[in-house]
Amino acid sequence: GPSLHDASGLVAMSSSSSRAVLRSAGLSLISGADVTVSPRPDKPTLELRSRSTTDSALPINIYAEADSSPAASQKLRQPTGLGLMPSYSAPRLRPSSAKLEPQPTVARNTRALKRHTTLDSKVRRLLESPEPGYCEEVPHPAIKDLADFQAASLCGRVTEKEDRYQPYFSGKRMDFSKLGQFDELPHNIGVHCQRGKKDDSPNQDDFFVLQTNEWLFCGVADGHGENGHKVSHFVQEQLPQAILQRLKLGHFANWRTSVVGAVDEVQTKLQKQIPDEASESGSTASMTFLSKDESGAWKFQSAFIGDSVIVYARRPRDALTFQVELVTSTHRPDRQDEFQRISRSNGEVIPADDPALPSRLRVPGGDMAMSRALGDLEAQQYGMCCEPEFPTECQLKEEDEHLIIL
DSSP states (O other): OTTTOOOOOOTTTTTTTHHHHHHHHEEEEEOOGSSOOOTTSSOOOOOOOEESSSSTSSSEEEEEEEEEHHHHTOOOOOOOOOOOOOOOOSSSSSSSOOOSSSEEEEEOEEEEEESSOOOOHHHHHHHSSSTTTTTTEEOOOOGGGGGGGGGGEEEEEEOOGGGGGTTTOBOOOOEEEEESSSSGGGSSSOOBOBSSSSTTTTOOOEEEEEEOSEEEEEEEEEESSHHHHHHHHHHHHHHHHHHHHHHHHHHTTTHHHHHHHHHHHHHHHHHHHHHHHHHHEOOEEEEEEEEEOOOOOEEEEEEEESSOOOEEEEEOTSSSSEEEEEEOOOTTTTBBBHHHHHTTTTTTOOOOOOOTTEEEEETTEEEEEBBEEOOOOGGGGGGGGGOOOOOOOEETTTTEEEEEOO
C-alpha cells in the first residue's frame, strides 16, 4: 500500500529512496519506540493526515525531535507501523482495523551537511564520475517547443535491457540541458531515482523537471509489467511535451483541459507506436505545475493517474508546525467509484487479505494494484482507465515555507 516511505518520487524521489530524501532534507526516519512521542514546544512538529473520511485511511502524526547522537542518525529503518491507505474522494468498500503503533517519527538531523547540493552541483558531480555516460547533455523533447522560454531540463534516460544487470539501488542515468541555470531559478529542487530489488527487472521509474523563471513542471512515472520501463519512459517524454504545447496555446491558463487532452493523445500514441510493449504493461503519472497568477503569486496545480502520490507541506511564518497533506487519492480497485466502473466492465477486484496491502484488479495477464494507468491496453476492457484526477489547486504564500514531494 502507499505510504510515506514508499512513495515514488521527484523533488524527492523514487519508490525505494524516500530515506535518501529525508537525509537530503536533514531528516532521518526512526522507530516510534525510540523517542518520546509527545513533542516539546520548542521544536518543530510535522503533522500528516490523509483527507479521507473513511475508516481505512489512517492518520499519522510525525514529530520532529532533535537528533544529536550519531547512533540515532544511523537508525534508518522501516517504521514499525503499517502503511497508509488514503482515499478521501469516496469511501472504500472494506473497512480496515490497521493501527499505527508505535507512530513513525521523523527526527531532524542537526549535523551540518557536507555540501549544499543543487541540481547543477548534482549534474556536475555526475559528469566528473569515473563511470562514463551516467549523465549527458541531451535536452528533454519538450524543450524544442519552448525555445523562447529558455527552459532548463533534467530527466531520466531510456532504460536499456542490460540495465537489469545493474546493482540493486543503483542510480538512474539522466539527461540534462542548460547546466548552471537551475541555481539561478526560483525554486530549490532535489531529484533521486534508483533501481529497486527486482531480480529480472531494471529500474522502471522515470521523472522529468522542466523549469523557467515563470513556471516549474515536474513529474514522475512508475512503470509496471514486463515492459513497464519502456512505457514509463514513453510517458515521461511524450506527456509533458503534449501538455506544454496545449498550455502555451492557452497562455498557461488551461491546466485541466491541457492535461486531459494530452493524456488522450499519449494513450493513442501508445496504441499506435508501441502496442506490443503497452499491451500488458503500463505506467502511472503524477505531475505538479507551479506558475505565477495575475498577482504574481505562485499557484500550485497537480494531476495524477494511478498510485504515485503527491505530498504537500506548508509551514506558516513563525510557526513550529508543518501542515502536511497527502493531496492524491490513490486509484485502487476497491475505491468506491473505481470499483463501480470495474464492475460495469465485468472486471474483477481481488480483495487483499492483509489490510496493509492494496486490493488488485484481475486481468488475463495477471493482476495489478492500481485501477488507472497509461498503457495496459488489454486491461482497458476490464475497467482500467487513464482518466487523470485533479487535486484542489492552491496559492503558495510567499512568506511561508513550502515542500512538495512526488
